[in-house]
Amino acid sequence: MERPKLRGPRLLKALLVSWQGLVQAWQQEAAFRQEMALAVVVIPLGLYLGHNGIERVLLIGPMFLVIIVELINSAVEATVDRIGIEPNALSGMAKDFGSAAVWMSLLLLAVTWLLLLWPA
Numbered sequence: 001m002e003r004p005k006l007r008g009p010r011l012l013k014a015l016l017v018s019w020q021g022l023v024q025a026w027q028q029e030a031a032f033r034q035e036m037a038l039a040v041v042v043i044p045l046g047l048y049l050g051h052n053g054i055e056r057v058l059l060i061g062p063m064f065l066v067i068i069v070e071l072i073n074s075a076v077e078a079t080v081d082r083i084g085i086e087p088n089a090l091s092g093m094a095k096d097f098g099s100a101a102v103w104m105s106l107l108l109l110a111v112t113w114l115l116l117l118w119p120a
Contacts, residue, residue, distance in 0.1 A: 021071070025070075025071055025074055028074075029070070029074050031070055031073075031074075031102070032067075032070050032071070032074065035066055035067055035070050036067070038063070038066075039063050039064075039066075039067060042059075042060065042063045042109070043060050043063055045059075046059030046060040046063070046113075047059075047060065049117060050116075055116060058112055058116055059112065059113060059116060061112075062105065062108045062109035062112050063109055065105050065108065065109075066102070066105045066106055066109055068105075069101050069102050069104075069105040070102050070105075072098070072101070073098035073099065073101060073102050076094055076095065076097075076098040077095055077098060080094050080095055
């Protein structure tokens with residue numbers, strides 16, 4: 001799938017390319033859609049449950065990290081698939097590492113919420 005040529009100021013181009021990446025992630029990646037659905041719950045809830053700015057950032061920040069890591073994982077998977085779909089140990093490792101990174105970011109989200117919201 002060829003991307004259209006973008007014209008205009010560099011910042012506008014960067015924003016448009018980033019938007020295209022988000023749209024493609026939404027269209028192509030079920031995990032991204034699931035994590036965005038989680039974000040729709042977690043972010044407003046974190047803003048509501050946090051007692052101050054620091055707690056709010058700590059509650060919602062890991063959710064943004066999950067989305068960022070998922071986007072990077074999707075980029076790794078797309079690159080590996082572009083190289084070839086035949087089984088390869090290194091390709092499998094790259095995909096496994098990306099998946100583990102997503103899992104670790106989800107674990108960070110859960111641990112942060114537990115530590116901040118568990119009654120002291």
